[in-house]
Structure formats: structure tokens, C-alpha cells
Amino acid sequence: MTVSRETLEALESLGLTDYETRTYVALNSIISGTATEISQASQVPRSRIYNILKSLAGKGFLEINRGKPLTFTVIPPHEVFEKNRNNIRRKLERAEAELNVIYENQIPQVPAPIWILHGPDKIVNKEMEIISRAKKSIFVMGGLMFPGEPAKLGMNLQKTLKKGIDTRILTAPTCNVDGVEVPVMEVLKELPTETKFFPVPYIKLVVRDRQEMLIAFCKLSGKTAISETAICIWNQYEEFVDTIAGIYDFIWSMDFFSQDFNLKKSSDKFSD
Template identity: 80%
Template sequence: MVVSRETLEALQNLGLTDYETRTYVALNSLISGTATEISQASQVPRSRIYSILKSLASKGFLEIGKGKPLCFTVVPPHEIFEKNRNEMKMKMERAEAELNVIYENQIPQVPAPIWIIHGPDKIVKKELEIISRAKESLFIMGGLMFPDEPLKLKEPLQKTFNRGVNTRILTSPACKTDDVEVSTMKILEELPVDIKFFPVPYIKLVVRDRQEMLIAFCKLSGDVALSSTAIGIWNQYAEFVDTITGIYDFIWNMDFFSQAFHHQRSLNDK
């Protein structure tokens, strides 16, 4: 039975040796068989087949029946991959959580915790990373939005809200980036977070827990943002972040923004 290299690599990534991989693939074509039949189908030497079959059974890839000669039955691939997928996911989540604790505890110890980020993809990736770490508060000012960015933000912001994080967003209803109309309002307005729409400048600001901040901006061509020129500044200087948070609080509470927000919503309702 010939299968693709990708399939062979996937099985080997699950911990199978070359002989075990060949045996499991062959047993899928037989469904059930004796050691002799499986040896012939897999071209695994007869002298090795029993040890290989016992190893596969211990790993959950096949079941051994009773009687003589012994009969070996394959465990369906969907069960194998679903089980390993779930186990891998749990291991990855535990590893991510453990390493994130180490990472987040170490970042403030870096002598100059300021980094420059180039390009929209890396900026959005860092933005999503910051959002995922929010524990108490999250402030976003989105005058600059890249194509598809609001869609990428929607689920993480919903999760942030579900965690009980005080989330506030001040963003433009729409943004022209690379001649693409980014309809932020249409995508984000149904989120159960505090959100105000106002034509704020072409700049992005993300602040979480008064500890970490990302500012991003880019060059303009008329009223169109050029994403290829985008630059982000990510820092964790507590004093600076706290100052920016205070400015954001002041802006958020201005009646002017509240009135403009309601005006914008009423225009869209007509």
C-alpha cells in the first residue's frame, strides 16, 4: 500500500519507527490479519514482525485478538489522530502557559524593554499577543487598521471580555489602507465591550494592564495608509505606559467623543 511522504512523516511524528509506520499502513489495507499476512503486506521481516506488532499495540495503534494464530486488528486512523491531536493540543497549551509565565516575568527585567517592529503582519501578531495576556484592563485606539485586522481581533477580544478584562476600544468606523476600505465598525460593533467610533488619527495604540504598550503608525498617501511602511514600537516601561494610560482615560471620558460616537451611530441607523 503506497501512501504519501506527508502521511509517513505524520505517523513518524506520532512516535512510530520506520517498521512500525510500514506495519500500520499495511494493516489499514488489511483491517485485520495474522503476523504472516501483515509481514508480507508491509515487507517487514518475519523475524521482526511480532515485536513490531506488540509495540504498535502498546502505543494504541492496533488490538490483539485471542486465539491461534494471533489476529491483529487496526485501530481506525480517525481515532488515532483524534486522540493524538487532543493530547498534542493539551501538551502545547501547558507548555505555552508555562513558558509564557517565564517570558512575562523576565521581560520587565530587560534593561531597555523597547523593540521596533516592522510590517503589518508582525505588528498585528504582537497586538494579538498583547491582547491574549490582558488580565485586568485593555485599551485600544484603532485609527490605523490593516486589511483583515478587525476580523483577526474579533475572537481574541471576545475571549478577553469573557475573562472579565475591562476592555475599551476607541476606533475609526473605517480606515483606508492600501486602497482597501477596512470596515472596522461593521465588524466590531457587535462585540460586548465598551467601544466608541470616531475618526481618530492614523495611529494604533494597545495598552494592557498598565504594564505593556504597542504604538504603530505608517506613512500616508493622501488619506490612504501605506501598510508597507508600518512601524510598531512595543515597550514595557511602566512609567511611560502608565502615563499613556492616563491620557487614554482622559480622552475616553471626554463628552466630545461620547457625542460624536452617538452621532455616528445615529447616522448609520438612518
């Protein structure tokens, strides 16, 4: 029985050799069999098949049934893949946590910790990365929101809220990007955090723990933002970041940004 190249590559990614892959695929087609039967089905040499079967058993791909002769029964693919998927996920999570510690400790040591990023995807990915590292506070000013970004932002901020992180959002109700209206308020209004909606200019600001920040902007065509021109500055100059955070605090406390502000007026004002 033949399978696609993608399936073969998937099995190889789980650590199977060529012979092991051929043997496991063949065993799925006969479910259970003796070494001779499996050798014939897989076209793996009889002299190699026992070692291959023992190796597959050790890796959790089949079971050995005692008797004369020995028989070998395949473990269903969904069980095999689920177990390996969980193992891979755990390894990736541990590796990510370990490398993040190294990464986060090293960034402040860079002589000039300022980077320029271009394009919506890179900017949004960096934004979510910064939010994921928050330990005490996250401040967001969302005058510039790309399509799909509010949903990603909401999902990531839910995680910070569960950690008890001080989270505040000051954002425009909608944002027009490339002629598409991004429904920011509609997506974020139910988020259980301090959120104020106001016609913020076309600029994005994210401040983490008063230690790291991202500020993004782009060219405009009338009242719509041109996403392909988007650029952002990401830095960890703590003195500068703390200054910007102070300005954010000042703006946040101003009366016309109060949470009692009439959202309909806000939307009308934004569309003027």
C-alpha cells in the same frame, strides 16, 4: 499500498519508526491479519514483526485479538489521529502556559524593554499576544487597522470579556489601507464591550494592564495607509505606559467621544 510522503511524515511525527509506519499503513489495507500476513503486506522482516505489532498496540494503533494464531486489527485512522491530536494539543497548551510564565516574568527584567517591529503581520501578531496576556484591562485605539485585523481583534477581545477584563475600544469606523477599505465598525459594533467610533488618526495603540503597550503607525499616500511601511514600538516601561494610559483615559472621557455621538456624522467626517 503506497501513501504520500506527507502521510508518512505525519505518522513519524506521532512517534512511529519506519517499520511501525510501514506496518500500520499495511494493516489499514488489510484491516486485520496474522503476524505472517502483516509481515508480507508491509514487507517488514518476519523476525521483527511481533515486536513491531506489540509496540503499535502499546501506542494505540492496533488491537491484539487473542487466539491461535494471534490476529491484529487496525484501529481506524480517524480515532488514532483524533486521540493523538488531543494529546498534542494538551501538551502544547501546557508548554505554552509554562513558557509564557517564564517569558512574562523575564520581559520586565530586560535592561531596555523597548522593541521595534516592522510589517502588518508582526504588528498584528504582537497585538493579539499582548491582549492574550491581559489580566485587568485592555485599551485599544484603532485609527490604523489592517485588512482582516478587526475580525482577529474581535475574536481575541471576546476572550478577554469572558475573563471580566475591563475592555475599551476607541476606533475609526473604517480605515483605508493600500486602497482597501477596512470595515472596522461593521465588524466590531456588535462586540459586547465599551466601544466608541470616531475618525481617529492613522495610529494604533494597545495598552495592557497599564504595564505594557504597543503603538503603531505608517506612511500615508493621500488618505490611504501604506502597509509595507508599518512600524510599531512595543515596550514595558511601566511609568511611560501608565502615562499613555492616563492620556487615553482623558481622551476617552471627552464629550465629543461620547457613545451617543452620531455615527453617521463620524463616518462623514472621516471621509472628508
